[in-house]
Amino acid sequence: MKTSDTIAGYDFHCHVDLQKNAPAYIAECETRRVFTLAVTTTPKAWPQNKKLMNGSRYVRPAIGLHPELAGDRYRELDLVKLCMKETSFVGEVGLDGSPEHMASFEVQRRVYGAILDEAQTLGGKVITTHSRRAATEVIDLIKARTTPDRVLNILHWFSGSKGELIAGIATGCMFSINPGMVRSKSGRELVGAIPIDRLLTETDSPFGIWEDRPARAEDVMGLVAAIAEIRGTGAARVADAVRENAQRVFGFAR
């Protein structure tokens, strides 16, 4: 990132294209100087997102195929792989083991596994990953299909167990913390246990809720304060760590 010295906050998982007014949301990221990784849920949205974010200093699009859509849209896998040649950033991808998505779980595994394989082949890829009720399966696939020198995996809105957290850390994953995690008891426990050199922040807007409304770019600053409070440390220490960790992510992406 050319603008890293001017960045005021970091949002490593945001659905910019699902905002009510995407151009206005991007303008807010620019004004607030919040680096925002704009995930896509289907590669069909990729050309439009690229166009939308073209010229933005702070918003970068990522190419993805959401696990909740993989059952219906697995035919778009080749398109994802093609678009992956154009960007270092991949997401939203992963697995969802919730009861309503269990029917497509095997398809999800095939799609996500193939995306990991492609990322490993291409190298320099940063992936923001969904792992609801499937943390063990996600971490096992990451371990089997990628190596930390070629793929940097960020587990977004992680909601696994402590044991799964330890497995994710051992596999080299980073973790982007969102507003939901600093509210729930289990989320707060995880936020307190993640090594500081693996911490990032995200909004997951418009799904992430901050103060009873969809989270906005500037809320990542409030999130840093909430993380610091949970960890019993100063907000400046967390802000510095997130900045350093983000620099590592940017250095990895190519």
Ligand SMILES: [Zn+2]
């Ligand atoms: Zn998401």
